[in-house]
Amino acid sequence: MKIVTARRISQIFFFLLFLWFCIVSTLGEQWWQLRGWPVSWLMQLDPLVGLGTLLATGTLYAGLVWGLATVILTILLGRFFCGWICPFGALHQAVGWIANRGRKASAMIAANRYHRGQRIKYLILLFLLGAAAGDLLGRLLKAAMASAPLLAGIVVGMLLLGAAFARWQNKSGKRWAAAVVLIALGWSALGLLTEGSRLLAASLQTGLLDPIPLFYRSVNLTLLPLVDGRLVSLSPASRVYPGVFAMGAIFWAAVFLNLRIPRFYCRFVCPLGALFGLLGKNALWRVGQKADGCTACGACDRYCEGACEPSSVIRTPECVMCMNCLAHCRHDVMGYQRSLSAAGEVGVPDIARREFMVSLVSGVAVVPLARLAGMTGAAWNPAVIRPPGALPETAFLQRCIKCGQCMRVCPTNVIHPAGTQAGLEGIWTPMLNFRMGTSGCQQGCIACGNLCPTAAIRPISLDERLGRGDFASRGPIRIGTAFVDRGRCLPWAMDRPCIVCQENCPVSPKAIFTREVYQPVRLGGALVFQAMADNRLLVDGPALPSERFATGDYFVTIDGGDSRPPARIVAIGPGGITLADSPWAETAAAGDRLTLLVRLQRPFVDPAQCIGCGVCEHECPVKGRRAIRVTAENETRQARHRLLL
């Protein structure tokens, strides 16, 4: 079998596997539903997810250790992931191949020529890693501040090491000594400057451009909801994801750019490819030319996916190991071999030190700048309701890669990608919107946290969610609190019976309770007692339509002094009003005033019981802006948002 055939099989396999994972991320027990499928496995294989969270949190969470396998293989073999595994890369390669089939050899050679712009992906990577590294940097600076002997020890150690090396090499150690002292001084100065300041903060933004989360999110949130129909039947109600237009636009832009330049995204944008390019510097085997036989025919360049220029000095960090050069070389000059390319290699990316520093430093600097808005502190947005099990906001922002798995799996479709509600950093992070979807956040569901690849939403158990068993002392997880808007609520503002919210409140005892009141009904004129026979009441006054007032919610009472409870209207007909009993048959006289009353149950929320599930908000019949709405007040995850003692 030719190597490119093997590569194609591998790409198709992983692409189909990816699609399969997207499809089966549907809550259910059918074989084509979630069950135990490792649907986030490709995200775990993606070492940028692991590296990003490691930088931001100092931990490598469970399955993300798979990324270590990818890293080690890349160190030994080169960027095999891009050419053989990455489903997004496979898509680009396929689209580029289809779109460029008819183009002339010279045009393709030109399109596949290395472009200086390809270094941008390394700068993107550095920027994103810099943004994730603020906390780590802070901890390192703090360690140096906390222990002067440690710092002094390191400095002395480095100086001794330098002195020994200088003596061995017979060189002057002056430059080394100066550098060590300068760095130590700079480090201390930075430590002093940043201590107690807000100059350093970490935010994980790699997911914006990391191809695996990007592809998951694009397919799950912008493609599957479109094709969901008779053939691909995934959810009973059509899925809604507000604000995904930009998400889809970026995806399609990336796809269509292949028409001009094949694998445009991989070459120019992909931070994961950039990471692999850096890791593969010392790969034991590499694509390159053998000693002689090259006729400079250009066949290799024509089919090169990475624009790494295999015909001349090959740029190894750009090589995606598509192996097309091997397959198309008629002279068997190209090989995947242990020795360096006979025509020479450029082993490192084409970035200047200045660009390197600017990208890294601006990445570190951009997060504190965004944090000035205070949205992780005093200016937190109560409209941002995070899924049950979500970490406190700053820790959450250090883990969420915006992959959209939680939004995809949510059975009720209430988890949506945020716009700027959670700040710039929070774009496309999950927030709950109870106005849409098929219900609120289901009490018995813990799917989102168990799918989250980075534990930004912790994998909680049902016991923890409901506050049972070992978690009984903590109580259930609250994601917010419902508030009644008395200006919009039917029984509160409009004298209409309702309490759908109370009926649907799923906790026991119910968080929504009611208080009963009788309110006079607004009529066109006075209601005057005429006579009462049996339980038939004859009145003078405005017409009382039966369909409105004989519903069982309306009552009549007589004005002045009568302590008897209001009498319920049973029916209204030509013979008068039928009441449930006949309270005033003896006592009332013609001409007495009557009052028509409506019995209302007005809803109240007990914040000690409310878990913020939003079922009430979802069911509220005031469909536009709901008359009962949940905000993140009293959410368990953030102690500062506590409402009650």
Add this chain to the structure above:
Amino acid sequence: MTADPALNRREFLARCTRAGLSAAAAAALGIGFYDAKGPDGVSDTGAALRIPDFSLAPLQGRICIARGTDRARAVGQAFAALGGMGAFVKPGERVLLKVNAAFASPPSLGATSHPDLVAAVVRLCRDAGASRVIVTDNPINDPASCFALTGIDAAARQAGAEVVLPRESLFAPYSVDGGRLIRDWPVLYTPLARVDRVIGMAPVKDHHRSGASMALKNWYGLLGGRRNIFHQDIHTIIQELAMMIRPTVVILDGIQTMMTNGPTGGSLSDLKPTGTLIVSTDPVAADAVGATLLGRTAADLAFIAKAQSIGAGTADYRSLDLQEIQT
């Protein structure tokens, strides 16, 4: 480029070494930081901190009620009656004076500790040999404005104290032993950790929620965060504050009493001359005396009984070593 097989082999071996080292480093990092469980749902980081007991055993149960109109004279003579400031503050000790600087209002309105009294107590401490006197509070209005407009800042500094404004970095999450409300809650810890003695100083004021704001309620100013959540259970939080901090001595200023519109006041008509200043090692007893100035009794104020029940003092001040003096 190099056709020489020996050179090639050498290059390859060097590359193998570098690749091996990078792979090993990656593996070490990955495995070293591996976290199978993920983050936990709860954090109680404040359990390790302890606020020391600032009270002095031999001086337990001493209280002096001084009558007069001049705060400096009253407090001086009251301390003299209790054995002098030297009994409370030893030479070289560091003293924290927790004033009430809650509002950015002038001293004439009586909503905050009076600058004359602050200055007098700082001088007493300095004369007793205190190496440092720190004046602090976490007020409700903007801290810098509060300390400036109440006159406390100028008075304290002129008398030789340092004024510490509450910065975020001075707070630490704290849990009171046996407490229910103060769990992992930001407390103005750093100044407390740096002193040997703590003196509480508060005016007697009407307080709509708790009934009265006096010596015990004054410790509320050591809390940070969104502490107004505790108003849902004001008497218990005052009780827990009494558990949290055992002061060396408290000074309750009832030379004037804010009878109405407390705790902010805002008008001279809210104030009544009551001519009383209490210095006590028992804060509960001090508040029991203060209650009478407001025309209330200790029994009217639930927090007094609650503080007494956890051993912070006694409401029956007459059972103590009581001195009443006219100044």
